Amino acid sequence: MPTVYASTLIPASVERVWTTVRDFNALPSWHPLIAQSRIEGYRPADQVGCIRAFRLKDGGFIREQLLSISDLKHSLTYSILESPMSVRDYLATIRLMPVTDTNSTVVEWGAEFSCPVDQAATLVELVEQGVFQGGLTALKQRFGG
Amino acid sequence: MVKLFRSTVIDAPLADVWRLLRDFNGHHAWHPAISHSHIEDGKSADQIGAIRCFTLSDGGTVRERLLSLSDEDHSFTYEIVDCDLPISSYRARLELKPVTDSHQTYWMWSSSFETPPEQETEVMETVSRKIYEAGFQSIRDMLSNDISSVEHGTTGQTVNENVLEAKAMVASHFGGPEVFHERAMEISPPSPGQVRIRQHAIGVNYVDIYCRNGSFDLVDVPAVLGFEAAGEVDMVGDGVTGFHTGQRVAYACPPSGAYASIRNMNASLVVPLPEHVSLELAAGAFLKGMTAEILLHRVHRLQPGESALIYAAAGGVGHLLCQWAKHIGATVIGCTSRREKIGAAKQAGCHHVIVPGATSLVSQINEITDGQGVDVIFDGVGKDSFRNSVNSLRKGGHLVCYGESSGRVNNWGLEQPMPKSITISRPYFYDYIDTPETLKTVSGNLFEAIEKRIINIQVNHKFPLADVAKAHRLLEGRQSTGSIVLLSGQVAE
Numbered sequence: 001m002p003t004v005y006a007s008t009l010i011p012a013s014v015e016r017v018w019t020t021v022r023d024f025n026a027l028p029s030w031h032p033l034i035a036q037s038r039i040e041g042y043r044p045a046d047q048v049g050c051i052r053a054f055r056l057k058d059g060g061f062i063r064e065q066l067l068s069i070s071d072l073k074h075s076l077t078y079s080i081l082e083s084p085m086s087v088r089d090y091l092a093t094i095r096l097m098p099v100t101d102t103n104s105t106v107v108e109w110g111a112e113f114s115c116p117v118d119q120a121a122t123l124v125e126l127v128e129q130g131v132f133q134g135g136l137t138a139l140k141q142r143f144g145g
Numbered sequence: 146m147v148k149l150f151r152s153t154v155i156d157a158p159l160a161d162v163w164r165l166l167r168d169f170n171g172h173h174a175w176h177p178a179i180s181h182s183h184i185e186d187g188k189s190a191d192q193i194g195a196i197r198c199f200t201l202s203d204g205g206t207v208r209e210r211l212l213s214l215s216d217e218d219h220s221f222t223y224e225i226v227d228c229d230l231p232i233s234s235y236r237a238r239l240e241l242k243p244v245t246d247s248h249q250t251y252w253m254w255s256s257s258f259e260t261p262p263e264q265e266t267e268v269m270e271t272v273s274r275k276i277y278e279a280g281f282q283s284i285r286d287m288l289s290n291d292i293s294s295v296e297h298g299t300t301g302q303t304v305n306e307n308v309l310e311a312k313a314m315v316a317s318h319f320g321g322p323e324v325f326h327e328r329a330m331e332i333s334p335p336s337p338g339q340v341r342i343r344q345h346a347i348g349v350n351y352v353d354i355y356c357r358n359g360s361f362d363l364v365d366v367p368a369v370l371g372f373e374a375a376g377e378v379d380m381v382g383d384g385v386t387g388f389h390t391g392q393r394v395a396y397a398c399p400p401s402g403a404y405a406s407i408r409n410m411n412a413s414l415v416v417p418l419p420e421h422v423s424l425e426l427a428a429g430a431f432l433k434g435m436t437a438e439i440l441l442h443r444v445h446r447l448q449p450g451e452s453a454l455i456y457a458a459a460g461g462v463g464h465l466l467c468q469w470a471k472h473i474g475a476t477v478i479g480c481t482s483r484r485e486k487i488g489a490a491k492q493a494g495c496h497h498v499i500v501p502g503a504t505s506l507v508s509q510i511n512e513i514t515d516g517q518g519v520d521v522i523f524d525g526v527g528k529d530s531f532r533n534s535v536n537s538l539r540k541g542g543h544l545v546c547y548g549e550s551s552g553r554v555n556n557w558g559l560e561q562p563m564p565k566s567i568t569i570s571r572p573y574f575y576d577y578i579d580t581p582e583t584l585k586t587v588s589g590n591l592f593e594a595i596e597k598r599i600i601n602i603q604v605n606h607k608f609p610l611a612d613v614a615k616a617h618r619l620l621e622g623r624q625s626t627g628s629i630v631l632l633s634g635q636v637a638e
Contacts, residue, residue, distance in 0.1 A: 005243075005245065006245050006246070007242060007243060007244050007245045007246070007251070008244060008245070008246045008247070009154055009244050009247060009249065009251070097152065097251065097253065098150075099152050099153060099251065100150065100151050100152045100153070101152070101153045101278065102153075104154075106154070106242065106244060133245065133246060137246065
């Protein structure tokens with residue numbers, strides 16, 4: 001089962017970064033690959049079990065379900081229900097951690113999933129670098145990093 | 146219940162930070178509040194349940210039990226068994242996470258404990274500042290190789306009487322010998338637990354080349370390289386005992402930073418020199434000599450009558466291994482790459498000298514040992530010699546791989562039984578001298594071997610510190626014999 005992991009250091013407090021990251025419907029506002037997003041059934045974006053349906057800038061369509069969210073741990077976990085990638089059992093967590101001596105934030109974004117063996121390397125590269133690290137770089141720039 | 150959480154980002158790869166933190170019995174080597182550490186009951190430092198007993202720099206003691214250790218998520222938890230602070234039920238956790246886009250390391254240190262309410266503020270302040278934040282700062286200083294002070298260095302002035310100006314050779318990036326540049330540094334007075342050393346002679350070792358070209362993960366550039374030097378103590382930090390100003394000392398261990406005229410070093414890593422060992426000899430002999438001591442007495446306990454094959458028999462470590470192995474009473478077979486080094490190998494005490502060429506190494510070994518193979522091989526060559534080494538051992542023999550001057554030995558796993566049931570060792574030198582006791586024993590044996598002329602260490606090449614690039618070219622081109630030292634001109638012999 002491939003696992004992917006990316007992280008970055010953002011020069012802003014956990015509270016500030018969390019207001020952006022905790023909004024499960026806000027990816028288009030900071031992630032460069034994502035064009036539009038909506039929550040199915042008009043449910044609140046912080047209701048566990050809600051599903052976001054979003055359109056990628058390259059036209060792909062993805063549905064993801066929020067499985068847990070914690071304002072205490074500044075983390076959220078979600079799974080993929082539907083996507084153009086041939087992944088199964090995809091489980092991802094994004095988590096913010098405070099750097100107390102500089103009042104900044106380390107953000108980590110990791111996932112594990114199943115996929116056909118011959119596609120593993122390509123999918124790992126796509127998710128880890130394209131989706132996660134690329135997203136974190138954009139998030140960092142949003143906070144002046 | 147009080148909870149504490151402190152965190153920081155260290156400008157070094159996770160592997161470097163974890164190597165230091167993971168050693169439950171090594172925190173005295175970096176934490177300024179701790180002067181000594183030992184594990185009770187002969188347990189190993191990564192054994193769950195092991196209790197470490199700290200002697201603090203202020204004289205107090207603390208005993209702490211390891212509760213969990215994970216190389217997977219780079220974390221460990223421990224509890225205090227007893228200590229002098231008004232603390233009970235103390236449990237703490239350290240965890241490292243990689244910052245993947247900058248190759249830095251995020252470090253969390255958290256704890257929960259009981260303390261009397263009226264002392265709560267004071268205790269929390271003490272633990273968070275003197276333990277956690279002071280620890281962050283030491284690791285930062287240790288892994289950054291004082292580069293920040295290089296950047297701020299000025300020439301020709303000292304800020305106050307206790308700050309000294311030094312010259313250091315900094316490797317600006319990974320690459321060839323051209324990466325070295327001379328820089329002025331300001332060296333602060335030693336922190337608690339440290340001594341400041343005016344370094345007269347600095348050893349140049351093959352490991353420095355691995356660090357310079359980036360093939361070893363020991364150093365992150367820009368950095369002052371070098372792991373070995375000898376000089377005089379200039380100033381002694383708080384809590385240090387057994388050292389005084391003017392004392393002649395040497396060291397051979399990480400952190401790197403030896404290519405400098407003055408540096409601070411943890412006193413627990415430094416050894417006083419006996420009178421019969423000069424500073425130049427110490428700088429040329431300490432690392433190689435202790436390596437030879439460890440290889441012949443600890444990694445393999447060489448016995449009289451055993452046959453030993455030693456590669457690079459005229460080289461830095463090789464010629465010491467040959468002399469010492471002969472003294473022990475082994476049959477010494479030296480191997481050397483060039484015919485012109487045969488004389489040096491013979492002089493080092495080899496009973497037989499092999500130069501592979503028209504006749505292969507394996508057939509020459511078979512001829513010498515009546516087809517039996519040798520009992521033990523000390524191989525610092527690595528990739529190019531590995532096959533030959535395996536084929537030259539007797540059944541059940543011991544291959545000690547202690548270096549890789551020709552490149553890394555890859556894909557040698559445990560998928561199948563070892564040919565001839567041989568044993569392979571791949572020792573990490575510093576594990577054998579990582580406590581003041583073992584360092585004292587190993588260095589003591591080395592000094593004795595020098596005094597009794599069991600080994601004769603030749604410092605055949607001396608360069609000014611600024612010419613470190615020349616020294617690296619000489620060593621890398623396999624043109625050197627014996628040891629190479631750099632001289633900073635700090636202390637007269």
